[in-house]
Amino acid sequence: xxxxxxxxxxxxxxxxxxxxxxxxxxxxxxxxxxxxxxxxxxxxxxxxxxxxxxxxxxxxxxxxxxxxxxxxxxxxxxxxxxxxxxxxxxxxxxxxxxxxxxxxxxxxxxxxxxxxxxxxxxxxxxxxxxxxxxxxxxxxxxxxxxxxxxxxxxxxxxxxxxxxxxxxxxxxxxxxxxxxxxxxxxxxxxxxxxxxxxxxxxxxxxxxxxxxxxxx
Amino acid sequence: xxxxxxxxxxxxxxxxxxxxxxxxxxxxxxxxxxxxxxxxxxxxxxxxxxxxxxxxxxxxxxxxxxxxxxxxxxxxxxxxxxxxxxxxxxxxxxxxxxxxxxxxxxxxxxxxxxxxxxxxxxxxxxxxxxxxxxxxxxxxxxxxxxxxxxxxxxxxxxxxxxxxxxxxxxxxxxxxxxxxxxxxxxxxxxxxxxxxxxxxxxxxxxxxxxxxxxxx
Numbered sequence: 001x002x003x004x005x006x007x008x009x010x011x012x013x014x015x016x017x018x019x020x021x022x023x024x025x026x027x028x029x030x031x032x033x034x035x036x037x038x039x040x041x042x043x044x045x046x047x048x049x050x051x052x053x054x055x056x057x058x059x060x061x062x063x064x065x066x067x068x069x070x071x072x073x074x075x076x077x078x079x080x081x082x083x084x085x086x087x088x089x090x091x092x093x094x095x096x097x098x099x100x101x102x103x104x105x106x107x108x109x110x111x112x113x114x115x116x117x118x119x120x121x122x123x124x125x126x127x128x129x130x131x132x133x134x135x136x137x138x139x140x141x142x143x144x145x146x147x148x149x150x151x152x153x154x155x156x157x158x159x160x161x162x163x164x165x166x167x168x169x170x171x172x173x174x175x176x177x178x179x180x181x182x183x184x185x186x187x188x189x190x191x192x193x194x195x196x197x198x199x200x201x202x203x204x205x206x207x208x209x210x211x212x213x214x215x216x
Numbered sequence: 217x218x219x220x221x222x223x224x225x226x227x228x229x230x231x232x233x234x235x236x237x238x239x240x241x242x243x244x245x246x247x248x249x250x251x252x253x254x255x256x257x258x259x260x261x262x263x264x265x266x267x268x269x270x271x272x273x274x275x276x277x278x279x280x281x282x283x284x285x286x287x288x289x290x291x292x293x294x295x296x297x298x299x300x301x302x303x304x305x306x307x308x309x310x311x312x313x314x315x316x317x318x319x320x321x322x323x324x325x326x327x328x329x330x331x332x333x334x335x336x337x338x339x340x341x342x343x344x345x346x347x348x349x350x351x352x353x354x355x356x357x358x359x360x361x362x363x364x365x366x367x368x369x370x371x372x373x374x375x376x377x378x379x380x381x382x383x384x385x386x387x388x389x390x391x392x393x394x395x396x397x398x399x400x401x402x403x404x405x406x407x408x409x410x411x412x413x414x415x416x417x418x419x420x421x422x423x424x425x426x427x428x429x430x431x432x
Contacts, residue, residue, distance in 0.1 A: 036337065113394055120396040121252065132400035140401045162401055163391070163419045170390020174382035178329055180336040181385075184348035185356045185378055203379045207427025 020058045022048040024069045031111040035179050037066070037118050063119075067127050070119060073109050074135040077101065081142045091150030092213065098146060099208055102172045103201040107192065110176035113169070140165045150212070157214045168208060175200045236274045238264040240285045247327040251395050253282075253334050279335075283343050286335060289325050290351040293317065297358045307366030308429065314362060315424055319388045319417040323408065326392035329385065356381045366428070373430045384424060391416045 026047035030039045041062050045052030059065040084098055106112060116136075120128050143165055150156030175182065175192050182192065192200065242263035246255045257278050261268030275281040300314055322328060332352075336344050359381055366372030391398065391408050398408060408416065 035333070116394070116396060117251070128396075132396070136397055136400040160415065160419055163416050164423075165401060166390035166394065166397070166416065167387045167420055167423055168390075169394065169397070171383050171387040174384075174386020174389075175379070178332070178382065178385065180332065180344075180348070181352055181382070184352040185381060199376065200379050200382065203376055204383055207380075207383055207424065210426045211423030 019048065019050045019054055022050060023055060023058065023065060024072060027065055027069050028073070028109065028111075031115070032109065035110070037111050037114045063123055063127075066115060067119060067123060070112075070115055070131065070135070073112065074139075077105055078135075078138050081139065085142070085145075090155065091146055091153050092155050092209070095143075095146050095150060095156075095212065096205060096209060098143065099168065099172070099205045100201055102168055103197075103204055106173045106176045107197045107201075110173070110179075113173055113177060143168065147212070155214060156212050159212060164212070167211070171204050171208060174204075235264070235266045235270055238266060239271060239274060239281060240288060243281055243285050244289070244325065244327075247331070248325065251326070253327050253330045279339055279343075282331060283335060283339060286328075286331055286347065286351070289328065290355075293321055294351075294354050297354065301358070301361075306371065307362055307369050308371050308425070311359075311362050311366060311372075311428065312421060312425060314359065315384065315388070315421045316417055318384055319413075319420055322389045322392045323413045323417075326389070326395075329389055329393060359384065363428070371430060372428050375428060380428070383427070387420050387424060390420075 023044060027039060027044045030043060030047055031037050041052050041055055044062075044065070045055060055062065055065055059068055080101060081098075084094060084101075087094065087097070089097070116131060119131060123131075140162070144161040147156060147159065147161040147164065151158060175196070179191060183189065239260060243255060243260045246259060246263055247253050257268050257271055260278075260281070261271060271278065271281055275284055296317060297314075300310060300317075303310065303313070305313070332347060335347060339347075356378070360377040363372060363375065363377040363380065367374060391412070395407060399405065
């Protein structure tokens with residue numbers, strides 16, 4: 001690290017930040033394209049167009065890189081939640097927007113649940129606690145808050161919000177994490193394109209909302 | 217193989233069949249308990265109480281063993297589908313029974329989708345085609361048949377049955393394939409016990425049925 005700092009010219013800072021982002025983007029693209037979270041340091045670096053030693057420099061290890069990627073991916077969505085609660089809309093509309101966002105998330109980063117699974121099994125306990133408390137709980141709590149709001153407003157039926165969270169992430173992820181099943185069931189390319197994604201989003205949100213709304 | 221046959225005593229056949237099942241059961245238990253499909257030959261054999269050379273003898277390789285397990289797990293459910301269609305019930309009740317069975321399946325074998333993902337990526341093309349055509353398509357087609365029946369009977373609304381299949385396997389799997397999220401969201405043990413499973417099954421089936429039924 002010191003060596004790299006010494007070698008870096010005065011104007012290197014933006015360049016360095018670009019390499020960091022390039023590595024995160026490369027890891028994300030590789031996991032998405034290869035439908036796996038088992039990716040190698042050399043491939044990530046090659047894709048990013050930087051020396052693979054930079055992974056150690058920026059992230060300490062591949063685990064550190066994947067952790068930073070998960071953090072970036074999820075925080076982006078948590079910031080969207082803040083905006084969601086500032087909207088002056090009914091609980092029904094707020095939940096609809098939220099659910100569309102969840103389906104969009106799995107379309108954009110279909111490796112999300114699998115990355116969490118691997119990180120939780122292999123990462124150090126401090127990181128695991130961070131994932132639970134600062135990435136997953138805020139999303140689950142936001143959804144719980146919308147449900148409480150909707151029940152109070154008489155729009156939603158009584159439902160277990162914690163279980164609904166798993167219904168949501170499961171149903172939203174269903175199409176994108178089972179790529180082979182797409183080709184087995186639909187025929188053709190094992191991949192959800194934009195048109196299929198939009199149809200899936202509409203149907204998934206409709207089913208979940210019907211499950212939630214008082215009058216079906 | 218020949219060597220093992222020669223060494224086997226005359227009454228070895230039932231014993232040998234037991235060892236085969238014991239290996240399948242051991243692999244299933246290890247994947248369930250460790251929440252991963254990355255398990256080793258030595259561990260499987262130790263758990264089954266047989267020599268690990270028997271894996272090669274019965275299945276050719278670990279891939280062969282996992283393929284046989286997937287086959288056994290899924291065929292058991294396909295046979296249940298035959299019984300399901302012989303029941304004289306309404307499409308609504310038939311779908312309800314079917315959906316309960318799917319949630320039960322992911323509770324019993326939470327590694328199912330992940331095992332399919334790994335097999336499809338790593339197995340030989342003949343096995344991959346078998347998984348698609350003889351394991352996944354019969355289940356998707358059965359569900360499509362119930363939906364067509366329900367639409368014709370005026371019980372279900374118009375819905376895309378292929379997309380509904382992904383809603384179903386996703387929502388049903390949601391709780392069981394995200395064990396860490398269970399402890400992050402609920403606190404306590406990262407595992408769905410029988411009581412939680414029954415609550416999840418009831419809510420999941422209710423949500424999917426409301427999504428399907430004409431009058432919500």
